[in-house]
Amino acid sequence: MRASDWCGRGARRAVGALLLAMISVTGCAAGGAAASADGGPSAALLPAAAAYVDAVAARDLDALVAAFAVDGVVVDVQRRIVGRDAIREWAAREVIGGGLPVDGVVELSPRVQRVRVHWAPAGSAGWAADYTFTVEGREIVEADLQHAR
Numbered sequence: 001m002r003a004s005d006w007c008g009r010g011a012r013r014a015v016g017a018l019l020l021a022m023i024s025v026t027g028c029a030a031g032g033a034a035a036s037a038d039g040g041p042s043a044a045l046l047p048a049a050a051a052y053v054d055a056v057a058a059r060d061l062d063a064l065v066a067a068f069a070v071d072g073v074v075v076d077v078q079r080r081i082v083g084r085d086a087i088r089e090w091a092a093r094e095v096i097g098g099g100l101p102v103d104g105v106v107e108l109s110p111r112v113q114r115v116r117v118h119w120a121p122a123g124s125a126g127w128a129a130d131y132t133f134t135v136e137g138r139e140i141v142e143a144d145l146q147h148a149r
Helices: 009-026 047-058 061-066 084-094
Strands: 068-076 079-082 102-108 112-119 127-136 139-147
Touching: 047 061, 047 112, 047 127, 047 139, 061 068, 061 084, 068 084, 079 084, 102 127
Parallel strands: 068 139
Antiparallel strands: 068 079, 102 112, 112 127, 127 139
């Protein structure tokens, strides 16, 4: 009996996303983005973190800002950007137009997710970075963006 005979499409997707997350956490992923069973770059991410990653990929400033709580915070290395208006200005200047493939999920809990990404600002080859998203519900309350250690 094949898995498709007893599992619905949703169950197969959930199992695929779970396996992907487990591979990424254990460091066994063979490079590239943490992709979903349906090919999206953010399946193994919490919804709020996925919204950020997807917004960067889509170059969608409004969606990126909407991923944050009204009083959300971005810590960009040592700079602290507070509130949606300030996040909008920062993202328009420094984020939208860049690339952000997810290399792996490093930590996952109900409120905190740390991912290794390859951040490439527009016109740059980029570098590895560790992004830690703290969420409440479906909103980011803090995004701590640091160079990889």
